[in-house]
Amino acid sequence: MTENFRADFQGKNVLVTGGMGFIGSNLAARLLELGSTITLVDTLHPKYGGSPFNVEPIKKQVKIIIADMGDEKRIAPIIPHQDYIFNLAGQVSHTDSMSDPQHDLAINAASHLAIVEMCRKLNPQVKIIYGGTRQVYGIPQYLPVDEKHPVAPIDYNGVSKMAGEWYHLIAHRTYGLRAASLRMTNVYGPRMRVRDARKTFIGAWFRLLLEGRELQVFGNGRQLRDLNYIDDVVTALLLVAAHPSSDGKIYNLGGDEHTSLLDLARLMVEINGSGSYRLTPFPAARKRIDIGDYYGDYTKIHRETGWNPQIKLREGLRRTLDYYIEHRKHYW
């Protein structure tokens, strides 16, 4: 798809908030290949996913601003020049949202509201893609979960992510701002945070596996998930950004392989060639936010943009393991 994208992104100014994080840094690398002029904004908050090493290979070819995306003094001056903005900044840890909910609200809602307001005032033609999440659906009422599924977050983090998304969509409705949201499911791949389970348990699993430590699978391990490899998610972000009719819309992502957590642990051990896992009862705090099975219906984005996940789970896990074997010292 790269050739198609070239016309859409070559020579274009693109701002990526959360640009040193997992998804942002992978997106930036792809945009660079496509010939975009790139600005990355990141707080480099120690609890978040941002890491200087994520952008080490491209750091001389992009502009980097260490700031909160809602910091008007720092961010407003660069808004008028952008053709695209990917709003991927945010705090996605359930645990952190419960221990410091005001910070969670400030980052995920107030900062996104601030940049949305800057855009509609300073650059109403810019195309904005918001990095949404399946978390807003809470516990699935049916499967696969499509975009019509009611929203009902079950933790503070889900509330702030929901508010951040709605600000984008209401600015579209009210001011014609060209914003769309991509609600992602479990994304994994190189440059994800593996230091702890803050972003997702999968990140922590890669680290445990490479350290020869046991993976803990909560409950009976039969909870189904659909994982998306990072390259597929980057493609989806670009497709939605380039799609002229995506303004004001929400798109779910989803995967073709619905894998139980137990099977995922088995597969990771198998691919790694060694390792172990163990079923363990849910800690109370985790049980409260357990959503049972989840997999998303990606019919809408497929129908409108042709997106399909390309990378099989086995292949994606292999690539991810290889990345962390090579770059372990930068992520531990």
Place this chain on the structure above:
Amino acid sequence: MTENFRADFQGKNVLVTGGMGFIGSNLAARLLELGSTITLVDTLHPKYGGSPFNVEPIKKQVKIIIADMGDEKRIAPIIPHQDYIFNLAGQVSHTDSMSDPQHDLAINAASHLAIVEMCRKLNPQVKIIYGGTRQVYGIPQYLPVDEKHPVAPIDYNGVSKMAGEWYHLIAHRTYGLRAASLRMTNVYGPRMRVRDARKTFIGAWFRLLLEGRELQVFGNGRQLRDLNYIDDVVTALLLVAAHPSSDGKIYNLGGDEHTSLLDLARLMVEINGSGSYRLTPFPAARKRIDIGDYYGDYTKIHRETGWNPQIKLREGLRRTLDYYIEHRKHYW
């Protein structure tokens, strides 16, 4: 119902945030009759509904704190003593939410989150009723709107109100906090803000009518609404607070008389004995947030608590007009 309530509220400590506003001050007056020990918190922000005159008759019998409900230094010390908290503080103006959305978010989401956190830490047994709104439903997908209707706010104010409500419900889910939400429809009656249309057009209509000025009815005037008289809403708040099984639940209010805006204008002129109204095209900013017809399904609160609206529209409008004829100088 007052006799039944006495056992639930007599001698109880009750905190009302937004306590000098329309609903808060009427609730406080009723609680005083029931023998509660009452603390009112209000910012008295000039754009909001709080007014010292609203509590003039009871001011010597209640404790009043002028502060933001989220101000931990001022509010935390009184939290442990409360049996009930009615969280009615907030900013409900669409227009103000669009011109100063960060303030809207701070008041409606961050301050409510702050008091919810204070409660779960300092007084996890307190019963909290959140003052919710039909606004979270956005444009009705079906009528009457029940609690299962998807939420989809169409303005910034709807987002912040939604977040404020969800913080209460998630604290119930996570910490067992005894919180419930009452989603109100158009509430009218004595002590409502009539200075402008910030709270609702109905308030402004009372004022225009008594000034002999023309009421403006937007569009074709056929949009249906269900209005609740304030005394009925106060009863609903008390019923939900006293109902042992309301923890973690949402209840819609609604009215039996579905009235078009045009008929409402006619009725107000008729009851007043003079006045005029005129159909006028929607201003663009108002058209964007027009939700068409709305009326709520109050089956759930009726089934669980026995609540029914008691005051007919004609009677409620009469009482309201009488109030503003008598107290006009304090509200203009």
